[in-house]
Structure formats: structure tokens, C-alpha cells
Amino acid sequence: MKRLKIIVFIAFFLLVLAACGSDETSGEDTTNESDDNSKSSETYDLIEDGKLTFAASGEFKPFSYMEDGKMIGYDIAVAEAIADKLGLEPVQQKAKFSGIVTGVKQGRYDIAVASHTITDKRLKQVDFSGAYYYSGPVIYTRPDSDIQSAEDLEGKEISVSRGSTYVEMAQEYTENIPQVDSDVVALQSLAKGHHDAVITDSITGQTAIDNGLEIENRGQLGVSEQAVAVAKDNDKLQEAVNKALKEMKESGELKELAMEWVGVDITEEPEELN
The missing domain is CATH 3.40.190.10 (Periplasmic binding protein-like II)
Known part of the structure; x- marks a missing residue:
């Protein structure tokens, strides 16, 4: 009888250990998932957790224009692709072109994907990604x-x-x-x-x-580089945007978007535009 009690006790003890181990594993997975979900927001200093708020003018076809109450076009497609690669939900903000850079500087938008040419004057207010298309x-x-x-x-x-x-x-x-x-x-x-x-x-x-x-x-009159504007104090977001654009360029996705919305490949820097 004593031997039977010992066996039952050992069996019960092993079951308890197994249950605890299962709970600990489950707890670790949940914590990691939560950390992953919040990591982007903490790293990139976003306006809203889990969302990438981007500005465009909506008045610059085929780059950004209105259809059925939403902005579409090459700029918009690029912005949404960047958000996807960063694991964020894209949020459109239509704004007057002349005020968009200031809006990024003041924190009203996380980024601007609005066909901004990189200039010394704008670089005093915001930082830019590498070019996502070239024009002139x-x-x-x-x-x-x-x-x-x-x-x-x-x-x-x-x-x-x-x-x-x-x-x-x-x-x-x-x-x-x-x-x-x-x-x-x-x-x-x-x-x-x-x-x-x-x-x-x-x-x-x-x-x-x-x-x-x-x-x-x-x-x-010349050749210009169009790039994504990012607030100066958000280096991690700038790095992430550059990484996303690099991946899109190397995979051919950026060219595909240009062909879809513009009809020509504008993603390679031209030696000369005629």
C-alpha cells in the first residue's frame, strides 16, 4: 500500500511539472509576440502605435490623386509598400504640397511620400531617404x-x-x-x-x-531625385525606410510599381534626360 502511494505521488508530481512547463512556454511566446507588436512603434517614434501616417498632396497624377475618396498613385503605392515591409498599417493624410515638409518636421506625419525633390533648403527641416524615383x-x-x-x-x-x-x-x-x-x-x-x-x-x-x-x-533643365521625407530626430525610421526601398529596388517591386502607375521605369538614375 505504501509503495502504491509513492507511485501515485510521483505520477502526480510529474503531471504538475509538465503543466508548469507548458504554462511557462506559453507565457514566453505571448510576451515575445507582444514585444514584436510594440517594437516598431517604440523604435520609430510613430504618431500612432502600429500605424505609419504618411502625407501626400492627392493633386499630382499619376503620383497621388483622388479616386473614390482615397488617394492612389505611385507615391501612395510606394508608401503602402514601405508600411507593409515595416509591419505597420498605412494611414493616408492628404495635405497641401507646400505644407507637407513642415508637417513632417512638426510631427503631424511620420513620413511624406509626395514626390519631394531633395534640396539643401528642405534638408534643414527634415531628413530624406534615398531616391525612390528620378525626374527632371x-x-x-x-x-x-x-x-x-x-x-x-x-x-x-x-x-x-x-x-x-x-x-x-x-x-x-x-x-x-x-x-x-x-x-x-x-x-x-x-x-x-x-x-x-x-x-x-x-x-x-x-x-x-x-x-x-x-x-x-x-x-x-536638369535631373532631380525624389525621396521620402522623415523627421530629423527619427533616425531609426529613416534607416527602416531606406532598407525597405533597397529591398523593393533589388526585388524589382519598385520598378513594377513605377510601370503600373507611371508607365515607364523611373527608378534608375538617368545619365541624361531628353
């Missing part, structure tokens, strides 16, 4: 214009998008620079007979021409 400023006029090159812009009325790098570029030729809310608005106004010329990027201009706008390319 072009002079656009109406077909009947006597403007044939940059030399002919002297003293002319040149319209540009407010807050864009083209403002400073236009100032090299004239003081008469009407600034509007977007490049598309400037080009539409030009086609209707307003202004003498518009300076905007080659892709936007060519897209407008392909969509029937009666304007013409009268000369390339």
Missing part, C-alpha cells in the same frame, strides 16, 4: 509660344507649384512667378492661355500631354 525640370509652353529654350524665359511669366523647387529655378529668369496649388493646375492654366510658361517635372508634363493637354516640352 522641364519648360512647358503652348504650341504657339515663341519660347524655345531657357534663354527665352527672361522676364516672362512662369507659373510653378507653390512650395516646389521650381520656384527658385524660375527666379533665375524672372520675378513674375504665379504660384498655384499643384503642377497640374499650373499646366491646365497654361493650356487655357494663362502664363507664358510652366516649369515642372518631365513625367508630370508628359502625362498631361498624353491626356490631351495642348502644351509642349521646350527644354530639360
Whole structure:
């Protein structure tokens, strides 16, 4: 009888140990999962836990424009792909282009994926990722214009998008620079007979021409790099964005998005744009 009691006690003790071990393992898994879920928010100093809030203008087809109440386009697709690679939920914020960089600086947006050209002036406010596409400023006029090159812009009325790098570029030729809310608005106004010329990027201009706008390319003024804006005190997020873009470029995903939304590969730095 005593032997039977010992055997029962040992069996019961082993069962208790097994149950405790199971609970400890389960507890460890839960803790790790919780840590993983919160890690990104703590590391990247996000506006909202588990979410990547990004800004774009929604007025720059094919890069960002409105459809069924949401922004779509190349910029938007890139932003959402970055969020996916970071394990975050993408949150769109539509904003006037001229105020987006300031919004990132002030913490209203985690990042901006809004076709911003990297410039010294902007680098004083925010940091940038590597380029996710390349473009270049072009002079656009109406077909009947006597403007044939940059030399002919002297003293002319040149319209540009407010807050864009083209403002400073236009100032090299004239003081008469009407600034509007977007490049598309400037080009539409030009086609209707307003202004003498518009300076905007080659892709936007060519897209407008392909969509029937009666304007013409009268000369390339350079090559520019478009990149993701990140707040200066958020180095970890900048590093993560760069890593995501590098993976997308190496896998061909970035090129695929460009072909889908823009129709040409704009992800490789050109030796020369014609």
C-alpha cells in the first residue's frame, strides 16, 4: 500500500511539472509576440502605435490623386509598400504640397511620400531617404509660344507649384512667378492661355500631354531625385525606410510599381534626360 502511494505521488508530481512547463512556454511566446507588436512603434517614434501616417498632396497624377475618396498613385503605392515591409498599417493624410515638409518636421506625419525633390533648403527641416524615383525640370509652353529654350524665359511669366523647387529655378529668369496649388493646375492654366510658361517635372508634363493637354516640352533643365521625407530626430525610421526601398529596388517591386502607375521605369538614375 505504501509503495502504491509513492507511485501515485510521483505520477502526480510529474503531471504538475509538465503543466508548469507548458504554462511557462506559453507565457514566453505571448510576451515575445507582444514585444514584436510594440517594437516598431517604440523604435520609430510613430504618431500612432502600429500605424505609419504618411502625407501626400492627392493633386499630382499619376503620383497621388483622388479616386473614390482615397488617394492612389505611385507615391501612395510606394508608401503602402514601405508600411507593409515595416509591419505597420498605412494611414493616408492628404495635405497641401507646400505644407507637407513642415508637417513632417512638426510631427503631424511620420513620413511624406509626395514626390519631394531633395534640396539643401528642405534638408534643414527634415531628413530624406534615398531616391525612390528620378525626374527632371522641364519648360512647358503652348504650341504657339515663341519660347524655345531657357534663354527665352527672361522676364516672362512662369507659373510653378507653390512650395516646389521650381520656384527658385524660375527666379533665375524672372520675378513674375504665379504660384498655384499643384503642377497640374499650373499646366491646365497654361493650356487655357494663362502664363507664358510652366516649369515642372518631365513625367508630370508628359502625362498631361498624353491626356490631351495642348502644351509642349521646350527644354530639360536638369535631373532631380525624389525621396521620402522623415523627421530629423527619427533616425531609426529613416534607416527602416531606406532598407525597405533597397529591398523593393533589388526585388524589382519598385520598378513594377513605377510601370503600373507611371508607365515607364523611373527608378534608375538617368545619365541624361531628353
